[in-house]
Amino acid sequence: xxxxxxxxxKRRIKSVESTKQITKAMQLVATSKMRRAKERAVAVQPxxxxxxxxxxxxxxxxDFTSVFTSKVEKKNxxxxxxxxxxxxxxxxxxxxxxxxxxxxxxLKQKGRTVSIMAIGKKAVEYFSKRDYNVTDTFSEIAEGLxxxxxxxxxxxxxxxFKKGEFDSVDLIYTTFVSAITQEPCEMAILPVENLTSWGxxxxxxxxxxxxxxxxxxxxxxxxxxxLLYSAIVDSFASEQAARRAAMESASDNADEMIENLSxxxxxxxxxxxTQELTEISSASLNDS
Amino acid sequence: xxxxxxxxxxxxxxxxxxxxxxxxxxxxTGNVGILKGHIPYVANLVSSPFLIEVDGTxxxxxxxxxxxxxxxxxxxxxxNAIEWADEIDVARAERSxxxxxxxxxxxxxxxxxxxxxxxxxxxxxxxIVAGKR
Numbered sequence: 039x040x041x042x043x044x045x046x047x048k049r050r051i052k053s054v055e056s057t058k059q060i061t062k063a064m065q066l067v068a069t070s071k072m073r074r075a076k077e078r079a080v081a082v083q084p085x086x087x088x089x090x091x092x093x094x095x096x097x098x099x100x101d102f103t104s105v106f107t108s109k110v111e112k113k114n115x116x117x118x119x120x121x122x123x124x125x126x127x128x129x130x131x132x133x134x135x136x137x138x139x140x141x142x143x144x145l146k147q148k149g150r151t152v153s154i155m156a157i158g159k160k161a162v163e164y165f166s167k168r169d170y171n172v173t174d175t176f177s178e179i180a181e182g183l184x185x186x187x188x189x190x191x192x193x194x195x196x197x198x199f200k201k202g203e204f205d206s207v208d209l210i211y212t213t214f215v216s217a218i219t220q221e222p223c224e225m226a227i228l229p230v231e232n233l234t235s236w237g238x239x240x241x242x243x244x245x246x247x248x249x250x251x252x253x254x255x256x257x258x259x260x261x262x263x264x265l266l267y268s269a270i271v272d273s274f275a276s277e278q279a280a281r282r283a284a285m286e287s288a289s290d291n292a293d294e295m296i297e298n299l300s301x302x303x304x305x306x307x308x309x310x311x312t313q314e315l316t317e318i319s320s321a322s323l324n325d326s
Numbered sequence: 327x328x329x330x331x332x333x334x335x336x337x338x339x340x341x342x343x344x345x346x347x348x349x350x351x352x353x354x355t356g357n358v359g360i361l362k363g364h365i366p367y368v369a370n371l372v373s374s375p376f377l378i379e380v381d382g383t384x385x386x387x388x389x390x391x392x393x394x395x396x397x398x399x400x401x402x403x404x405x406n407a408i409e410w411a412d413e414i415d416v417a418r419a420e421r422s423x424x425x426x427x428x429x430x431x432x433x434x435x436x437x438x439x440x441x442x443x444x445x446x447x448x449x450x451x452x453x454i455v456a457g458k459r
Contacts, residue, residue, distance in 0.1 A: 062375065073454070077336075081339055084335050084340065085336060085337045085404060086337075087392070088395075088402060088404050089404050092395055092404070095368075095373055126344045133346060184337075185337050185338075185406045185407060186407075190441065193441075197437075198446070234424070244366035244367065244368060245365060245366065246368050246369070247354075247358075247367065247368070247369035248355050248369075249355065249356055252354070253368055253369060253370055254369035256354065256393070257393055258408065260393070260404070264337065
């Protein structure tokens, strides 16, 4: 066994060890980021529920039509696709982007025009490289997302919808099922549907100031904002969970590699010693 | 006056939950005061000072739009942002006011202008409530 080989093995052990340090650190960072994102996702729930309940009540109590609920035949669709800003998160980005692309192609086949709003650097890169009509891009907003950031996007979407630039809005993002499972999912957010499914009694006495329509339309940006905010936060939590899992298995693999390499190294060392001993003893035999 | 319960919800947390005897808020059609026993009422709020009477004193907060939902014995307010007068970061409000004014002057597009105008309104509202203007 050559000493050169031993050196090689030693160098490889070192390199794997330093890689492991990185993956381990990334795993820890992802774990704590995931926890914080989860807290934010939970905190936004009451806000959104109250808002949605109110919207349901308005549509239950009143017969009215709004551009935001009208069901015209859908022709132009805006797809809001949320993916991560960084890679190294296992299948996280690929899964959600594949689903989005499949959905876009499907809609195109049905003869609709599809424009895409890409949120997250990976989504922006993916869709601009391919043959899609990307109208808006937002990179690196997920981590420090504030309500105002989400509101800006929501108001923009609401006003463009009102102008008739598109007649339906779909949202595609990854939802956090558990620390080990994250699923890409889609959601039709505009026009607002399923409002009446809540049922319940009509309270005709409720006063809407100035009118049910206007109150309802005033809620739309907040409603979109709530949806977007929770989807982005949800997706961010999923990204971190996926990264944590990916980094955990990377660290495990590194451990295994180090073990194998150490074994190899020790064997090589042992072989070298044995060989040296044989050489010495045979040399002394020759001497005498 | 008889107290009733009020709950103010923001995306980050429940901002305030407790008893009040009267609140004064500004809706898209003007100021409204709500006492106990008000008929069911729903309206959109605009960026404005928001007053809550607690233990006989009016507490002031800066609210940046939202909705108010009134039923005879409780009130729910849903808003994107609300701050108590004494918790407002005046320096930050000044900064965003200046920033918004500059953006309005640049006058790039109607969309940008509207956005800046809204931002300016929010900043001014915060300054007014903080008593710096």
